[in-house]
Amino acid sequence: MFENLSDRLGGVFDRLTKQGALSEDDVRTAMREVRVALLEADVSLPVARSFVKAVTAKATGSAVTKSVTPGQQVVKIVHDELIKVLQGEDEPEALRIDNPPAPILMVGLQGSGKTTTTAKLARRLQEREKKRVLMASLDTNRPAAMEQLAVLGQQIGVDTLPIVKGESATQIAKRAKQQASLGGYDVFILDTAGRLHIDQVLMDEVQAVRDIAQPRETLLVVDGLTGQDAVNVATEFDGKVGVSGVILTRMDGDGRGGAALSMRQITGKPIRFVGLGEKMDALESFDAQRIAGRILGMGDIVTLVEKA
Amino acid sequence: AEPRRALDDEMLEELEDMLVQTDLGVETAMRISANIAEGRMGRRMSSTELKELLAAEITRIMTPVARPLPLYSKKPQVVLVVGVNGAGKTTTIGKLASQFKAAGKSVVIAAGDTFRAAAVEQLQIWGERAGVPVMVAAQGSDPASLAFDAMTKAEADGADLLMIDTAGRLQNRQDLMEELAKIVRVIRKKDPDAPHNTLLVLDATTGQNAINQVETFRKLADVSGLVMTKLDGTARGGVLVALADRFGLPIHAIGVGEQIEDLDAFEPEEFARALVGL
Protein backbone atom coordinates (compact mmCIF):
# COMPACT_ATOMS: atom_id res chain seq x y z
CA MET A 1 0.00 0.00 0.00
CA PHE A 2 2.71 2.46 0.96
CA GLU A 3 4.96 2.67 -2.05
CA ASN A 4 8.05 4.72 -1.84
CA LEU A 5 8.36 7.79 -3.98
CA SER A 6 10.82 6.42 -6.50
CA ASP A 7 8.54 3.47 -7.25
CA ARG A 8 5.69 5.86 -7.79
CA LEU A 9 7.70 8.10 -10.04
CA GLY A 10 9.20 5.16 -11.87
CA GLY A 11 5.72 4.43 -13.19
CA VAL A 12 5.05 8.02 -14.12
CA PHE A 13 8.20 8.44 -16.13
CA ASP A 14 8.31 4.99 -17.74
CA ARG A 15 7.52 6.28 -21.16
CA LEU A 16 9.62 9.35 -20.83
CA THR A 17 13.08 8.43 -22.01
CA LYS A 18 14.13 11.60 -23.72
CA GLN A 19 16.76 13.69 -22.08
CA GLY A 20 16.83 17.39 -21.64
CA ALA A 21 14.79 19.44 -19.24
CA LEU A 22 11.69 18.49 -17.26
CA SER A 23 8.68 20.03 -18.93
CA GLU A 24 5.83 21.62 -17.03
CA ASP A 25 3.65 18.65 -17.92
CA ASP A 26 6.17 16.12 -16.66
CA VAL A 27 6.50 17.97 -13.42
CA ARG A 28 2.78 18.32 -12.94
CA THR A 29 2.30 14.59 -13.37
CA ALA A 30 5.18 13.84 -11.02
CA MET A 31 3.92 16.23 -8.37
CA ARG A 32 0.61 14.39 -8.08
CA GLU A 33 2.63 11.40 -6.94
CA VAL A 34 4.75 13.50 -4.61
CA ARG A 35 1.62 14.85 -2.99
CA VAL A 36 0.20 11.38 -2.41
CA ALA A 37 3.52 10.15 -1.04
CA LEU A 38 3.62 13.01 1.46
CA LEU A 39 0.04 12.47 2.55
CA GLU A 40 0.61 8.76 3.02
CA ALA A 41 3.55 9.69 5.21
CA ASP A 42 1.10 11.74 7.34
CA VAL A 43 2.30 15.18 6.30
CA SER A 44 -0.57 17.57 7.04
CA LEU A 45 -2.46 18.55 3.90
CA PRO A 46 -1.79 22.32 3.97
CA VAL A 47 1.90 21.62 4.53
CA ALA A 48 1.99 19.06 1.72
CA ARG A 49 0.33 21.60 -0.56
CA SER A 50 2.79 24.40 0.03
CA PHE A 51 5.68 21.98 -0.15
CA VAL A 52 4.55 20.69 -3.54
CA LYS A 53 4.21 24.24 -4.78
CA ALA A 54 7.76 25.09 -3.79
CA VAL A 55 9.13 21.93 -5.37
CA THR A 56 7.16 22.41 -8.59
CA ALA A 57 8.84 25.73 -9.15
CA LYS A 58 12.26 24.19 -8.61
CA ALA A 59 11.71 21.13 -10.77
CA THR A 60 10.24 22.82 -13.82
CA GLY A 61 12.95 23.27 -16.40
CA SER A 62 15.55 21.47 -14.37
CA ALA A 63 18.02 19.55 -16.49
CA VAL A 64 18.02 15.77 -16.72
CA THR A 65 21.41 14.38 -17.57
CA LYS A 66 22.44 11.08 -19.02
CA SER A 67 23.32 9.60 -15.67
CA VAL A 68 19.91 9.99 -14.02
CA THR A 69 16.36 9.21 -15.03
CA PRO A 70 13.70 11.92 -14.82
CA GLY A 71 12.25 10.05 -11.84
CA GLN A 72 15.55 10.10 -9.99
CA GLN A 73 15.93 13.76 -10.81
CA VAL A 74 12.56 14.60 -9.25
CA VAL A 75 13.29 12.45 -6.22
CA LYS A 76 16.51 14.33 -5.66
CA ILE A 77 14.84 17.72 -5.93
CA VAL A 78 12.10 16.65 -3.50
CA HIS A 79 14.58 15.12 -1.11
CA ASP A 80 16.82 18.18 -1.09
CA GLU A 81 13.87 20.46 -0.47
CA LEU A 82 12.64 18.21 2.36
CA ILE A 83 16.01 18.45 4.04
CA LYS A 84 16.04 22.20 3.57
CA VAL A 85 12.67 22.62 5.25
CA LEU A 86 13.37 20.10 8.00
CA GLN A 87 16.76 21.55 8.76
CA GLY A 88 15.81 25.20 8.52
CA GLU A 89 17.96 27.90 7.01
CA ASP A 90 20.88 27.63 9.37
CA GLU A 91 22.01 25.30 12.13
CA PRO A 92 19.92 25.87 15.26
CA GLU A 93 21.72 27.38 18.21
CA ALA A 94 22.35 25.17 21.21
CA LEU A 95 19.58 24.90 23.81
CA ARG A 96 19.44 28.16 25.75
CA ILE A 97 20.34 26.85 29.16
CA ASP A 98 23.33 28.96 30.08
CA ASN A 99 21.98 31.23 32.79
CA PRO A 100 21.43 29.07 35.85
CA PRO A 101 18.89 28.05 36.84
CA ALA A 102 17.60 27.77 33.27
CA PRO A 103 13.96 26.71 33.06
CA ILE A 104 12.75 24.30 30.37
CA LEU A 105 9.01 23.80 29.93
CA MET A 106 7.70 20.59 28.40
CA VAL A 107 4.25 20.69 26.81
CA GLY A 108 2.08 18.54 24.57
CA LEU A 109 -1.00 16.38 24.13
CA GLN A 110 -1.88 13.51 26.45
CA GLY A 111 0.40 10.52 26.17
CA SER A 112 2.80 12.14 23.69
CA GLY A 113 5.82 11.24 25.83
CA LYS A 114 6.49 14.36 27.93
CA THR A 115 7.36 12.67 31.20
CA THR A 116 9.64 10.07 29.63
CA THR A 117 11.30 12.73 27.48
CA THR A 118 11.77 15.05 30.47
CA ALA A 119 13.81 12.34 32.16
CA LYS A 120 15.73 11.47 28.99
CA LEU A 121 16.61 15.12 28.44
CA ALA A 122 17.66 15.57 32.06
CA ARG A 123 19.92 12.56 31.81
CA ARG A 124 21.43 13.85 28.60
CA LEU A 125 22.14 17.30 30.04
CA GLN A 126 23.62 15.76 33.13
CA GLU A 127 25.85 13.32 31.30
CA ARG A 128 26.90 15.27 28.25
CA GLU A 129 26.92 18.81 29.52
CA LYS A 130 27.62 18.11 33.19
CA LYS A 131 24.61 20.14 34.24
CA ARG A 132 22.94 19.79 37.61
CA VAL A 133 19.33 19.23 36.77
CA LEU A 134 16.13 19.37 38.80
CA MET A 135 12.92 17.89 37.43
CA ALA A 136 9.43 18.77 38.63
CA SER A 137 6.09 17.28 37.70
CA LEU A 138 3.28 19.80 37.42
CA ASP A 139 0.85 17.07 36.46
CA THR A 140 -1.92 17.20 39.04
CA ASN A 141 -4.23 15.46 36.62
CA ARG A 142 -3.08 12.04 35.58
CA PRO A 143 -3.03 9.34 38.24
CA ALA A 144 0.51 8.65 39.51
CA ALA A 145 2.09 11.11 37.08
CA MET A 146 4.31 12.59 39.78
CA GLU A 147 5.35 9.17 41.00
CA GLN A 148 6.26 8.26 37.42
CA LEU A 149 8.70 11.15 37.17
CA ALA A 150 10.07 10.44 40.64
CA VAL A 151 10.78 6.80 39.71
CA LEU A 152 12.51 7.87 36.50
CA GLY A 153 14.56 10.42 38.45
CA GLN A 154 15.76 7.69 40.75
CA GLN A 155 16.63 5.46 37.83
CA ILE A 156 18.82 8.09 36.19
CA GLY A 157 20.14 9.76 39.32
CA VAL A 158 18.50 13.14 38.73
CA ASP A 159 16.75 15.04 41.52
CA THR A 160 13.01 15.58 41.42
CA LEU A 161 11.13 18.23 43.34
CA PRO A 162 9.57 16.59 46.41
CA ILE A 163 5.89 15.82 45.88
CA VAL A 164 3.47 17.95 47.89
CA LYS A 165 -0.09 16.72 47.48
CA GLY A 166 -2.78 19.29 46.89
CA GLU A 167 -0.63 21.97 45.24
CA SER A 168 -1.72 23.47 41.94
CA ALA A 169 0.47 23.45 38.84
CA THR A 170 1.36 27.11 39.31
CA GLN A 171 2.25 26.57 42.97
CA ILE A 172 4.54 23.72 41.99
CA ALA A 173 6.13 25.88 39.29
CA LYS A 174 6.93 28.56 41.89
CA ARG A 175 8.36 26.01 44.28
CA ALA A 176 10.46 24.44 41.52
CA LYS A 177 11.88 27.82 40.56
CA GLN A 178 12.74 28.60 44.15
CA GLN A 179 14.25 25.20 44.79
CA ALA A 180 16.29 25.44 41.59
CA SER A 181 17.87 28.73 42.71
CA LEU A 182 18.38 27.74 46.33
CA GLY A 183 19.69 24.32 45.42
CA GLY A 184 22.17 25.68 42.90
CA TYR A 185 20.83 23.79 39.92
CA ASP A 186 21.90 24.70 36.39
CA VAL A 187 18.66 23.65 34.77
CA PHE A 188 15.15 22.86 35.94
CA ILE A 189 12.73 21.01 33.72
CA LEU A 190 8.99 21.35 34.23
CA ASP A 191 6.97 18.35 33.09
CA THR A 192 3.35 19.31 32.59
CA ALA A 193 0.11 17.38 32.34
CA GLY A 194 -1.00 16.34 28.88
CA ARG A 195 -3.61 18.71 27.49
CA LEU A 196 -5.67 19.22 24.38
CA HIS A 197 -4.88 22.44 22.55
CA ILE A 198 -8.62 23.22 22.58
CA ASP A 199 -8.96 22.84 26.35
CA GLN A 200 -9.31 26.45 27.42
CA VAL A 201 -8.86 25.80 31.15
CA LEU A 202 -5.70 23.77 30.76
CA MET A 203 -4.23 26.06 28.12
CA ASP A 204 -4.79 28.98 30.53
CA GLU A 205 -3.05 26.96 33.21
CA VAL A 206 0.03 26.33 31.12
CA GLN A 207 0.18 30.02 30.20
CA ALA A 208 0.16 30.88 33.88
CA VAL A 209 2.94 28.36 34.46
CA ARG A 210 4.93 29.88 31.61
CA ASP A 211 4.53 33.36 33.05
CA ILE A 212 5.86 32.19 36.39
CA ALA A 213 8.73 30.08 35.12
CA GLN A 214 9.78 32.30 32.19
CA PRO A 215 11.19 29.29 30.36
CA ARG A 216 14.27 29.68 28.20
CA GLU A 217 13.06 26.75 26.16
CA THR A 218 9.49 25.57 25.68
CA LEU A 219 9.61 22.19 24.03
CA LEU A 220 6.57 20.73 22.33
CA VAL A 221 6.63 16.95 22.66
CA VAL A 222 4.84 15.31 19.74
CA ASP A 223 4.13 11.69 18.96
CA GLY A 224 6.00 10.85 15.75
CA LEU A 225 3.02 8.76 14.65
CA THR A 226 0.73 11.81 14.59
CA GLY A 227 -1.43 12.23 11.52
CA GLN A 228 -3.24 15.23 10.08
CA ASP A 229 -3.90 16.72 13.52
CA ALA A 230 -0.25 17.82 13.66
CA VAL A 231 -1.20 21.07 11.98
CA ASN A 232 -3.73 21.93 14.71
CA VAL A 233 -1.42 20.91 17.53
CA ALA A 234 1.49 22.94 16.19
CA THR A 235 -0.59 26.02 15.45
CA GLU A 236 -2.42 26.08 18.76
CA PHE A 237 0.46 25.27 21.10
CA ASP A 238 2.73 27.72 19.34
CA GLY A 239 0.05 30.38 19.29
CA LYS A 240 -1.05 29.98 22.90
CA VAL A 241 2.12 28.99 24.74
CA GLY A 242 4.91 29.89 22.34
CA VAL A 243 7.12 26.99 21.39
CA SER A 244 10.90 27.22 21.01
CA GLY A 245 11.54 23.70 19.80
CA VAL A 246 9.98 20.33 19.05
CA ILE A 247 10.76 16.79 20.18
CA LEU A 248 9.36 13.87 18.20
CA THR A 249 8.82 10.66 20.12
CA ARG A 250 8.20 7.04 19.10
CA MET A 251 10.38 7.40 16.06
CA ASP A 252 11.49 3.84 16.84
CA GLY A 253 8.16 2.80 15.37
CA ASP A 254 7.53 2.15 11.69
CA GLY A 255 5.61 5.38 11.13
CA ARG A 256 6.76 7.51 8.23
CA GLY A 257 7.16 10.60 10.38
CA GLY A 258 5.46 13.17 8.19
CA ALA A 259 4.56 15.06 11.37
CA ALA A 260 8.19 16.21 11.43
CA LEU A 261 7.65 18.25 8.28
CA SER A 262 4.33 19.64 9.51
CA MET A 263 5.80 20.66 12.85
CA ARG A 264 8.84 22.31 11.34
CA GLN A 265 6.91 24.13 8.65
CA ILE A 266 4.17 25.45 10.93
CA THR A 267 6.15 26.43 14.01
CA GLY A 268 9.29 27.43 12.14
CA LYS A 269 11.10 26.12 15.21
CA PRO A 270 13.85 23.51 15.19
CA ILE A 271 13.17 19.88 15.86
CA ARG A 272 15.63 19.29 18.65
CA PHE A 273 15.49 15.61 19.40
CA VAL A 274 13.83 12.38 18.46
CA GLY A 275 12.77 9.71 20.94
CA LEU A 276 13.76 6.24 19.83
CA GLY A 277 12.46 4.03 22.59
CA GLU A 278 11.31 3.79 26.16
CA LYS A 279 14.74 3.48 27.69
CA MET A 280 16.37 6.52 29.23
CA ASP A 281 19.18 6.68 26.67
CA ALA A 282 16.83 6.51 23.68
CA LEU A 283 16.99 10.20 22.75
CA GLU A 284 18.97 11.41 19.76
CA SER A 285 19.66 14.69 18.03
CA PHE A 286 17.43 15.35 15.05
CA ASP A 287 18.86 14.32 11.70
CA ALA A 288 17.03 15.90 8.76
CA GLN A 289 18.64 13.57 6.24
CA ARG A 290 17.33 10.46 7.92
CA ILE A 291 13.81 11.77 8.36
CA ALA A 292 13.66 12.99 4.77
CA GLY A 293 14.49 9.53 3.46
CA ARG A 294 11.94 8.05 5.80
CA ILE A 295 9.13 10.37 4.76
CA LEU A 296 9.76 9.37 1.17
CA GLY A 297 9.94 5.72 2.21
CA MET A 298 13.43 5.36 0.81
CA GLY A 299 17.04 6.27 1.23
CA ASP A 300 19.46 4.64 -1.14
CA ILE A 301 18.19 6.10 -4.41
CA VAL A 302 19.10 9.53 -3.25
CA THR A 303 22.67 8.61 -2.48
CA LEU A 304 22.73 7.03 -5.89
CA VAL A 305 21.70 10.24 -7.57
CA GLU A 306 24.15 12.19 -5.51
CA LYS A 307 26.99 10.03 -6.80
CA ALA A 308 25.85 10.31 -10.40
CA ALA B 1 -30.19 29.32 0.62
CA GLU B 2 -26.83 27.72 0.04
CA PRO B 3 -25.57 27.99 -3.53
CA ARG B 4 -25.72 24.87 -5.65
CA ARG B 5 -23.03 23.82 -8.06
CA ALA B 6 -22.88 21.11 -10.67
CA LEU B 7 -20.83 18.25 -9.22
CA ASP B 8 -17.49 18.36 -11.01
CA ASP B 9 -13.91 17.20 -10.54
CA GLU B 10 -13.06 20.26 -8.53
CA MET B 11 -15.80 19.61 -6.01
CA LEU B 12 -14.74 16.00 -5.74
CA GLU B 13 -11.19 17.01 -5.13
CA GLU B 14 -12.29 19.32 -2.33
CA LEU B 15 -14.21 16.42 -0.89
CA GLU B 16 -11.19 14.17 -1.05
CA ASP B 17 -9.03 16.80 0.61
CA MET B 18 -11.50 17.18 3.41
CA LEU B 19 -11.51 13.43 4.00
CA VAL B 20 -7.73 13.22 3.88
CA GLN B 21 -7.59 15.81 6.64
CA THR B 22 -9.53 13.48 8.91
CA ASP B 23 -6.80 10.81 8.46
CA LEU B 24 -8.92 8.64 6.22
CA GLY B 25 -5.93 8.10 3.93
CA VAL B 26 -5.65 9.01 0.28
CA GLU B 27 -6.72 5.67 -1.10
CA THR B 28 -9.90 5.37 0.96
CA ALA B 29 -10.72 9.04 0.45
CA MET B 30 -10.51 8.61 -3.31
CA ARG B 31 -12.62 5.50 -3.29
CA ILE B 32 -15.35 7.03 -1.18
CA SER B 33 -15.46 10.20 -3.26
CA ALA B 34 -15.70 8.06 -6.40
CA ASN B 35 -18.63 6.16 -4.90
CA ILE B 36 -20.39 9.43 -4.21
CA ALA B 37 -19.68 10.73 -7.69
CA GLU B 38 -20.99 7.68 -9.47
CA GLY B 39 -24.05 8.64 -11.49
CA ARG B 40 -24.10 12.12 -9.97
CA MET B 41 -21.56 14.06 -12.03
CA GLY B 42 -23.09 17.28 -13.30
CA ARG B 43 -25.96 17.14 -10.85
CA ARG B 44 -26.46 20.42 -9.01
CA MET B 45 -26.01 20.26 -5.28
CA SER B 46 -24.99 22.39 -2.33
CA SER B 47 -21.98 21.68 -0.19
CA THR B 48 -24.26 20.55 2.64
CA GLU B 49 -26.10 18.15 0.34
CA LEU B 50 -22.80 16.70 -0.75
CA LYS B 51 -21.69 16.28 2.86
CA GLU B 52 -24.98 14.58 3.69
CA LEU B 53 -24.37 12.07 0.93
CA LEU B 54 -20.89 11.48 2.19
CA ALA B 55 -22.02 11.06 5.79
CA ALA B 56 -24.59 8.53 4.65
CA GLU B 57 -21.94 6.56 2.75
CA ILE B 58 -19.57 6.54 5.74
CA THR B 59 -22.41 5.58 8.08
CA ARG B 60 -23.14 2.66 5.78
CA ILE B 61 -19.50 1.50 5.98
CA MET B 62 -19.28 1.96 9.74
CA THR B 63 -22.60 0.52 10.87
CA PRO B 64 -21.55 -3.14 10.72
CA VAL B 65 -18.50 -2.50 12.94
CA ALA B 66 -20.33 -0.53 15.63
CA ARG B 67 -20.76 -3.24 18.22
CA PRO B 68 -20.41 -3.08 22.00
CA LEU B 69 -18.01 -5.40 23.79
CA PRO B 70 -19.77 -8.79 23.71
CA LEU B 71 -20.42 -10.36 27.10
CA TYR B 72 -20.26 -14.11 27.56
CA SER B 73 -21.60 -16.36 30.27
CA LYS B 74 -18.11 -17.74 30.79
CA LYS B 75 -16.64 -16.88 34.22
CA PRO B 76 -14.27 -15.17 34.28
CA GLN B 77 -14.53 -13.53 30.89
CA VAL B 78 -10.97 -12.45 30.18
CA VAL B 79 -10.42 -9.10 28.46
CA LEU B 80 -6.85 -8.39 27.37
CA VAL B 81 -6.03 -4.80 26.51
CA VAL B 82 -3.16 -4.07 24.13
CA GLY B 83 -1.72 -1.23 22.07
CA VAL B 84 1.20 1.06 21.40
CA ASN B 85 2.66 3.35 24.07
CA GLY B 86 0.47 6.08 25.47
CA ALA B 87 -2.62 5.16 23.45
CA GLY B 88 -4.87 5.12 26.51
CA LYS B 89 -4.99 1.45 27.55
CA THR B 90 -4.82 1.96 31.29
CA THR B 91 -7.34 4.79 31.31
CA THR B 92 -9.74 2.80 29.12
CA ILE B 93 -9.54 -0.16 31.50
CA GLY B 94 -10.50 2.12 34.38
CA LYS B 95 -13.47 3.47 32.44
CA LEU B 96 -14.63 0.04 31.26
CA ALA B 97 -14.28 -1.48 34.73
CA SER B 98 -16.47 1.27 36.09
CA GLN B 99 -19.13 0.67 33.44
CA PHE B 100 -19.19 -3.08 34.05
CA LYS B 101 -19.32 -2.57 37.78
CA ALA B 102 -22.28 -0.25 37.35
CA ALA B 103 -23.96 -2.94 35.26
CA GLY B 104 -23.68 -5.29 38.23
CA LYS B 105 -20.67 -7.32 37.15
CA SER B 106 -17.88 -8.30 39.50
CA VAL B 107 -14.62 -7.21 37.94
CA VAL B 108 -10.95 -7.86 38.68
CA ILE B 109 -8.12 -5.94 37.04
CA ALA B 110 -4.58 -7.25 36.57
CA ALA B 111 -1.78 -4.70 36.28
CA GLY B 112 0.13 -6.42 33.50
CA ASP B 113 2.33 -3.41 32.73
CA THR B 114 5.22 -4.39 34.91
CA PHE B 115 7.60 -2.26 32.85
CA ARG B 116 6.71 1.42 32.81
CA ALA B 117 7.49 3.64 35.78
CA ALA B 118 4.45 3.95 38.09
CA ALA B 119 2.18 2.10 35.65
CA VAL B 120 0.96 -0.06 38.53
CA GLU B 121 0.25 2.92 40.79
CA GLN B 122 -1.67 4.57 37.96
CA LEU B 123 -3.88 1.51 37.50
CA GLN B 124 -4.37 1.14 41.25
CA ILE B 125 -5.86 4.62 41.35
CA TRP B 126 -8.16 3.72 38.48
CA GLY B 127 -9.15 0.58 40.39
CA GLU B 128 -10.07 2.71 43.41
CA ARG B 129 -12.07 5.09 41.26
CA ALA B 130 -13.97 2.21 39.68
CA GLY B 131 -14.31 0.35 42.98
CA VAL B 132 -12.61 -2.72 41.58
CA PRO B 133 -9.69 -4.77 42.98
CA VAL B 134 -6.36 -4.57 41.16
CA MET B 135 -3.87 -7.46 41.18
CA VAL B 136 -0.27 -6.34 40.98
CA ALA B 137 3.20 -7.79 40.70
CA ALA B 138 6.60 -6.25 41.29
CA GLN B 139 8.07 -3.95 38.64
CA GLY B 140 10.17 -5.94 36.23
CA SER B 141 8.41 -9.24 36.89
CA ASP B 142 7.02 -11.43 34.14
CA PRO B 143 3.64 -10.16 32.92
CA ALA B 144 2.67 -13.64 31.70
CA SER B 145 2.97 -15.13 35.17
CA LEU B 146 0.94 -12.27 36.63
CA ALA B 147 -1.74 -12.99 34.03
CA PHE B 148 -1.72 -16.65 35.07
CA ASP B 149 -2.02 -15.78 38.77
CA ALA B 150 -4.77 -13.31 38.00
CA MET B 151 -6.71 -16.01 36.13
CA THR B 152 -6.39 -18.30 39.13
CA LYS B 153 -7.59 -15.62 41.51
CA ALA B 154 -10.45 -14.44 39.32
CA GLU B 155 -11.61 -18.04 39.02
CA ALA B 156 -11.37 -18.63 42.76
CA ASP B 157 -13.25 -15.40 43.48
CA GLY B 158 -15.93 -16.23 40.96
CA ALA B 159 -15.39 -12.91 39.19
CA ASP B 160 -17.42 -12.19 36.06
CA LEU B 161 -14.70 -10.28 34.29
CA LEU B 162 -10.93 -10.15 34.40
CA MET B 163 -9.36 -7.18 32.62
CA ILE B 164 -5.64 -7.40 31.95
CA ASP B 165 -3.61 -4.26 31.28
CA THR B 166 -0.39 -4.59 29.30
CA ALA B 167 2.63 -2.39 28.73
CA GLY B 168 2.59 -0.20 25.64
CA ARG B 169 4.55 -1.67 22.74
CA LEU B 170 5.19 -0.56 19.20
CA GLN B 171 4.11 -3.23 16.75
CA ASN B 172 7.47 -3.36 15.03
CA ARG B 173 9.21 -4.46 18.24
CA GLN B 174 9.38 -8.20 17.72
CA ASP B 175 10.65 -8.99 21.20
CA LEU B 176 7.77 -7.14 22.82
CA MET B 177 5.23 -8.63 20.45
CA GLU B 178 6.57 -12.07 21.36
CA GLU B 179 6.13 -11.19 25.04
CA LEU B 180 2.50 -10.43 24.26
CA ALA B 181 2.07 -13.70 22.40
CA LYS B 182 3.45 -15.44 25.48
CA ILE B 183 0.88 -13.75 27.73
CA VAL B 184 -1.84 -15.09 25.43
CA ARG B 185 -0.34 -18.60 25.47
CA VAL B 186 -0.19 -18.66 29.24
CA ILE B 187 -3.77 -17.45 29.57
CA ARG B 188 -4.86 -20.23 27.21
CA LYS B 189 -3.30 -22.83 29.47
CA LYS B 190 -5.93 -21.88 32.01
CA ASP B 191 -8.77 -21.50 29.56
CA PRO B 192 -8.33 -22.41 25.90
CA ASP B 193 -11.05 -19.93 24.91
CA ALA B 194 -9.41 -17.02 26.71
CA PRO B 195 -8.77 -14.19 26.26
CA HIS B 196 -12.39 -13.86 25.22
CA ASN B 197 -11.79 -10.32 24.05
CA THR B 198 -8.54 -8.73 23.01
CA LEU B 199 -8.99 -4.99 22.70
CA LEU B 200 -6.60 -2.93 20.67
CA VAL B 201 -6.58 0.68 21.84
CA LEU B 202 -5.89 3.25 19.12
CA ASP B 203 -5.10 6.93 19.62
CA ALA B 204 -7.18 9.20 17.37
CA THR B 205 -4.22 11.48 16.75
CA THR B 206 -2.36 8.64 15.06
CA GLY B 207 -2.23 8.84 11.30
CA GLN B 208 -1.84 6.06 8.76
CA ASN B 209 0.37 4.02 11.09
CA ALA B 210 -2.83 2.83 12.79
CA ILE B 211 -3.24 0.48 9.83
CA ASN B 212 0.09 -1.21 10.57
CA GLN B 213 -0.84 -1.35 14.22
CA VAL B 214 -4.07 -3.22 13.55
CA GLU B 215 -2.43 -5.51 11.03
CA THR B 216 0.37 -6.59 13.35
CA PHE B 217 -1.51 -6.76 16.64
CA ARG B 218 -4.24 -8.75 14.92
CA LYS B 219 -1.73 -11.23 13.61
CA LEU B 220 0.22 -11.65 16.83
CA ALA B 221 -2.39 -11.15 19.51
CA ASP B 222 -5.63 -12.11 17.81
CA VAL B 223 -7.31 -8.74 18.33
CA SER B 224 -11.10 -9.06 18.56
CA GLY B 225 -12.11 -5.42 18.77
CA LEU B 226 -11.01 -1.79 18.80
CA VAL B 227 -11.34 1.20 21.08
CA MET B 228 -10.37 4.64 19.81
CA THR B 229 -9.36 7.22 22.41
CA LYS B 230 -8.86 10.99 22.42
CA LEU B 231 -11.76 11.77 20.11
CA ASP B 232 -12.46 14.79 22.32
CA GLY B 233 -9.64 16.64 20.55
CA THR B 234 -9.52 17.95 16.99
CA ALA B 235 -8.35 14.65 15.49
CA ARG B 236 -11.30 13.06 13.74
CA GLY B 237 -10.15 9.45 13.61
CA GLY B 238 -10.90 8.98 9.92
CA VAL B 239 -8.49 6.07 9.81
CA LEU B 240 -11.29 4.03 11.41
CA VAL B 241 -13.05 4.10 8.05
CA ALA B 242 -10.01 2.65 6.29
CA LEU B 243 -9.75 0.07 9.08
CA ALA B 244 -13.42 -0.91 8.84
CA ASP B 245 -12.97 -1.36 5.12
CA ARG B 246 -9.88 -3.52 5.44
CA PHE B 247 -10.30 -5.53 8.60
CA GLY B 248 -13.95 -5.22 9.64
CA LEU B 249 -13.04 -5.43 13.33
CA PRO B 250 -15.78 -4.21 15.67
CA ILE B 251 -15.33 -0.83 17.34
CA HIS B 252 -16.50 -1.26 20.91
CA ALA B 253 -16.13 2.21 22.38
CA ILE B 254 -14.56 5.62 22.03
CA GLY B 255 -12.66 7.68 24.57
CA VAL B 256 -13.79 11.28 24.84
CA GLY B 257 -11.85 12.59 27.81
CA GLU B 258 -9.72 11.77 30.82
CA GLN B 259 -12.52 11.27 33.35
CA ILE B 260 -14.01 7.94 34.33
CA GLU B 261 -17.31 8.59 32.54
CA ASP B 262 -15.61 9.66 29.29
CA LEU B 263 -16.16 6.44 27.38
CA ASP B 264 -18.98 6.32 24.86
CA ALA B 265 -20.44 3.76 22.53
CA PHE B 266 -19.31 4.16 18.95
CA GLU B 267 -22.18 5.78 17.04
CA PRO B 268 -21.60 5.44 13.28
CA GLU B 269 -23.85 8.26 12.22
CA GLU B 270 -22.57 10.72 14.79
CA PHE B 271 -19.01 9.76 13.87
CA ALA B 272 -19.66 10.13 10.14
CA ARG B 273 -21.29 13.54 10.54
CA ALA B 274 -18.44 14.82 12.69
CA LEU B 275 -15.99 13.47 10.13
CA VAL B 276 -17.46 15.48 7.26
CA GLY B 277 -18.09 18.53 9.42
CA LEU B 278 -21.87 18.44 9.69
Ligand SMILES: Nc1nc2c(ncn2[C@@H]2O[C@H](COP(=O)(O)OP(=O)(O)OP(=O)(O)O)[C@@H](O)[C@H]2O)c(=O)[nH]1
Ligand atom coordinates in the same frame (compact mmCIF):
# COMPACT_ATOMS: atom_id res chain seq x y z
N1 LIG C 1 8.58 3.36 21.88
C1 LIG C 1 8.66 4.55 22.47
N2 LIG C 1 7.90 4.81 23.54
C2 LIG C 1 8.00 6.03 24.12
C3 LIG C 1 8.87 7.02 23.64
N3 LIG C 1 8.72 8.11 24.44
C4 LIG C 1 7.79 7.78 25.37
N4 LIG C 1 7.36 6.52 25.18
C5 LIG C 1 6.32 5.78 25.91
O1 LIG C 1 5.08 6.41 25.69
C6 LIG C 1 4.22 6.24 26.81
C7 LIG C 1 3.73 7.59 27.27
O2 LIG C 1 4.85 8.32 27.74
P1 LIG C 1 4.75 9.42 28.87
O3 LIG C 1 6.10 9.99 29.05
O4 LIG C 1 4.02 8.90 30.05
O5 LIG C 1 3.82 10.48 28.12
P2 LIG C 1 3.25 11.84 28.67
O6 LIG C 1 3.20 12.78 27.53
O7 LIG C 1 3.97 12.26 29.88
O8 LIG C 1 1.76 11.40 29.05
P3 LIG C 1 0.70 12.24 29.92
O9 LIG C 1 1.44 12.81 31.05
O10 LIG C 1 -0.34 11.25 30.29
O11 LIG C 1 0.16 13.28 28.98
C8 LIG C 1 5.03 5.48 27.84
O12 LIG C 1 4.72 4.12 27.70
C9 LIG C 1 6.47 5.74 27.41
O13 LIG C 1 7.31 4.70 27.81
C10 LIG C 1 9.66 6.72 22.48
O14 LIG C 1 10.44 7.53 21.97
N5 LIG C 1 9.52 5.47 21.95
Ligand SMILES: Nc1nc2c(ncn2[C@@H]2O[C@H](COP(=O)(O)OP(=O)(O)OP(=O)(O)O)[C@@H](O)[C@H]2O)c(=O)[nH]1
Ligand atom coordinates in the same frame (compact mmCIF):
# COMPACT_ATOMS: atom_id res chain seq x y z
N1 LIG D 1 -8.21 13.69 26.05
C1 LIG D 1 -8.17 12.38 26.27
N2 LIG D 1 -7.12 11.86 26.92
C2 LIG D 1 -7.11 10.54 27.13
C3 LIG D 1 -8.13 9.68 26.69
N3 LIG D 1 -7.80 8.41 27.05
C4 LIG D 1 -6.61 8.49 27.70
N4 LIG D 1 -6.19 9.78 27.77
C5 LIG D 1 -4.95 10.31 28.36
O1 LIG D 1 -3.86 9.81 27.62
C6 LIG D 1 -2.73 9.64 28.45
C7 LIG D 1 -2.21 8.23 28.31
O2 LIG D 1 -3.19 7.32 28.80
P1 LIG D 1 -2.82 5.91 29.45
O3 LIG D 1 -4.11 5.26 29.81
O4 LIG D 1 -1.78 6.06 30.46
O5 LIG D 1 -2.22 5.21 28.16
P2 LIG D 1 -1.53 3.77 28.06
O6 LIG D 1 -1.85 3.25 26.72
O7 LIG D 1 -1.90 2.96 29.22
O8 LIG D 1 0.01 4.19 28.13
P3 LIG D 1 1.29 3.24 28.38
O9 LIG D 1 0.87 2.25 29.39
O10 LIG D 1 2.36 4.17 28.81
O11 LIG D 1 1.58 2.63 27.05
C8 LIG D 1 -3.19 9.97 29.86
O12 LIG D 1 -2.85 11.32 30.13
C9 LIG D 1 -4.69 9.85 29.78
O13 LIG D 1 -5.36 10.66 30.72
C10 LIG D 1 -9.22 10.26 25.97
O14 LIG D 1 -10.15 9.60 25.50
N5 LIG D 1 -9.18 11.61 25.79
Ligand SMILES: [Mg+2]
Ligand atom coordinates in the same frame (compact mmCIF):
# COMPACT_ATOMS: atom_id res chain seq x y z
MG1 LIG E 1 3.29 12.76 31.77
Ligand SMILES: [Mg+2]
Ligand atom coordinates in the same frame (compact mmCIF):
# COMPACT_ATOMS: atom_id res chain seq x y z
MG1 LIG F 1 -0.70 1.95 30.60
